[in-house]
Amino acid sequence: xxxxxxxxxxxxxxxxxxGYLVFSSASLNTSLPLTVSASLLLSGILTPWxxxxxxxxxxxxxxxxxSAASDVTTLYVGNLPYKANEDAVKEYxxxxxxxxxxxxxxxxxxxKRKGYGFxxxxxxxxxxxxxxxxxxxxxxxxxxxxxxKDKVTDQE
Numbered sequence: 092x093x094x095x096x097x098x099x100x101x102x103x104x105x106x107x108x109x110g111y112l113v114f115s116s117a118s119l120n121t122s123l124p125l126t127v128s129a130s131l132l133l134s135g136i137l138t139p140w141x142x143x144x145x146x147x148x149x150x151x152x153x154x155x156x157x158s159a160a161s162d163v164t165t166l167y168v169g170n171l172p173y174k175a176n177e178d179a180v181k182e183y184x185x186x187x188x189x190x191x192x193x194x195x196x197x198x199x200x201x202x203k204r205k206g207y208g209f210x211x212x213x214x215x216x217x218x219x220x221x222x223x224x225x226x227x228x229x230x231x232x233x234x235x236x237x238x239x240k241d242k243v244t245d246q247e
Contacts, residue, residue, distance in 0.1 A: 164220075165238075165239040167209055168210055170232050180193045180210065184210055187224060188213060190211070191211040194209045196208055217238060
């Protein structure tokens with residue numbers, strides 16, 4: 092159930108009226124500015140709190156549903172042509188499956204491409220995708236496609 096800002100404002104208004112009644116009945120000599128400021132304070136606190144409460148719970152479930160619908164997998168792609176850029180690689184792979192991102196590795200010193208990179212693709216069948224793309228020809232080069240390994244960091 093998705094609750095919007097208007098529903099939260101209505102709930103806050105109800106609390107503000109209740110606050111007005113509580114403050115006005117608490118003492119017979121209640122001044123109007125105190126009552127109005129107290130009801131505004133209640134509505135100002137409750138409206139953002141209720142909105143964040145309802146919106147955060149619905150957005151978490153929406154993210155879970157989106158991630159469950161499609162898996163993003165990172166693949167290693169080797170033997171890439173040195174002249175290929177990220178856009179060319181993305182164009183080639185998007186003919187086979189949806190591509191989220193492409194990262195081609197470069198030499199830090201020279202800035203030249205190293206001939207391999209990583210692509211994030213949307214697939215439920217990793218093995219089938221690799222079988223389809225491995226040994227395919229891209230710009231006169233035979234690509235080597237494997238599942239990407241997790242980056243290992245030295246922790247000593």
